[in-house]
Amino acid sequence: MSEQVRDGRVLRGDQTRQAVMSRAVRLASTEGLEALSLGRLAGDLGISKSGIFALFGSKEELQLATVRAAIVIYKQTVVEPAAVHPPGLARLWSLCENWLRYSHDRVFPGGCFFYSVSAEFDARPGAVRDVIADSGVSWIRMIEENVDAARRNGELRSDTDPGQLAFELIALLEAANANSVLHNDPRSYVRSATAILSRLQADGADAALLPARHSFRVDA
Amino acid sequence: MSEQVRDGRVLRGDQTRQAVMSRAVRLASTEGLEALSLGRLAGDLGISKSGIFALFGSKEELQLATVRAAIVIYKQTVVEPAAVHPPGLARLWSLCENWLRYSHDRVFPGGCFFYSVSAEFDARPGAVRDVIADSGVSWIRMIEENVDAARRNGELRSDTDPGQLAFELIALLEAANANSVLHNDPRSYVRSATAILSRLQADGADAALLPARHSFRVDA
Numbered sequence: 211m212s213e214q215v216r217d218g219r220v221l222r223g224d225q226t227r228q229a230v231m232s233r234a235v236r237l238a239s240t241e242g243l244e245a246l247s248l249g250r251l252a253g254d255l256g257i258s259k260s261g262i263f264a265l266f267g268s269k270e271e272l273q274l275a276t277v278r279a280a281i282v283i284y285k286q287t288v289v290e291p292a293a294v295h296p297p298g299l300a301r302l303w304s305l306c307e308n309w310l311r312y313s314h315d316r317v318f319p320g321g322c323f324f325y326s327v328s329a330e331f332d333a334r335p336g337a338v339r340d341v342i343a344d345s346g347v348s349w350i351r352m353i354e355e356n357v358d359a360a361r362r363n364g365e366l367r368s369d370t371d372p373g374q375l376a377f378e379l380i381a382l383l384e385a386a387n388a389n390s391v392l393h394n395d396p397r398s399y400v401r402s403a404t405a406i407l408s409r410l411q412a413d414g415a416d417a418a419l420l421p422a423r424h425s426f427r428v429d430a
Numbered sequence: 431m432s433e434q435v436r437d438g439r440v441l442r443g444d445q446t447r448q449a450v451m452s453r454a455v456r457l458a459s460t461e462g463l464e465a466l467s468l469g470r471l472a473g474d475l476g477i478s479k480s481g482i483f484a485l486f487g488s489k490e491e492l493q494l495a496t497v498r499a500a501i502v503i504y505k506q507t508v509v510e511p512a513a514v515h516p517p518g519l520a521r522l523w524s525l526c527e528n529w530l531r532y533s534h535d536r537v538f539p540g541g542c543f544f545y546s547v548s549a550e551f552d553a554r555p556g557a558v559r560d561v562i563a564d565s566g567v568s569w570i571r572m573i574e575e576n577v578d579a580a581r582r583n584g585e586l587r588s589d590t591d592p593g594q595l596a597f598e599l600i601a602l603l604e605a606a607n608a609n610s611v612l613h614n615d616p617r618s619y620v621r622s623a624t625a626i627l628s629r630l631q632a633d634g635a636d637a638a639l640l641p642a643r644h645s646f647r648v649d650a
Contacts (some may be wrong), residue, residue: 240555241553242550244464249503255545269585287565291611297460318445321552326549326552328612329462329549329550330462330549331549332540332541333461333540333611335531342612343613346611346612346613372620376620377617377621377622378602378605378621378625381605381622381625382598384601384604384608385597385598386550388548388604391549391552392548392563392566393566393567397597401597402597402601404594405597405601409448
């Protein structure tokens, strides 16, 4: 096989993989990871089932690749833009705001990808559950670390409990997503952002480091 | 058919129905409503598939009956015991505390039944989704009504926003369940109960109407 032919095959493989992942993350966010099947994706995309099988090998590999693709999108949308701020209160608020935008703007059509698949896999031990759980733990740690940095920076009260505050902030974020997805309630994001700003101020947040008002509107 | 034979058949039908529902709510709370099948339940319970079919008719009917059975258990465990208190702050706290106990004590083995099945059905229009969504709306209304009663009783500040406070309280409850189920974190219930008591006090709750400390412990 010439170098050029091999490159061409690798390129087509990459393009197929990208097309499959793009479809798979959208499908899993509305119908769950169990709804992914090699046959269905092949049919939706008009490519051969054997071509998808060659790339992913098994349903579990396809589910794992889908979760990893969703994690990449999540990092690009929520985590990386917040890194323009130093660790502490400004980055903490930026992570929360980016998360609400990520859910609100339906980066995944079913709302937060991880909300959709977490309940599905919580009671099914295995590699897929582990990757989902690990990504959740990493997110909790990131929020806790920024609470702790804010506390050490003097941007939050010195007796702020990072685990407790992170628990409450993430509770408010997830409730916005769940209420929007389940009840189509347009007030969810406003209520969540309002509560998060109040909660940070209750722990002594320096108002100069937070926006005077959040950017979510009921008709947004 | 004699009266006695008919009564006997109705009784056996009721017993079968109860056995099927008992198994179905447990199974759905861990694996989801899609995991329910007439054949699987028949196999698990050692009864004929045609016997279950005669009682439920279709998978959708079986799913609907399962959700309704879970609603009955939820009302008995969470809602009815709180009715010993008059509408207002005491009933509000009782609803929250009963909900945390219901999740903590695994009344359903997969944690809150409605958390488990909500994400599964949020994007599948139909009768099952509607019953799940309606039960969620009823719960939100009940919390809002008790916040409003507490406000009118003078047990919370007069400018308390029932929709906002109910959103936050339910966010904290659901986060306890989700963290316990997904991350097996024993601190979830303590953090949730702590946050709820603080949040009620932030809106001016009369401390005499709330317990000095909640009853959740990390090792509970």
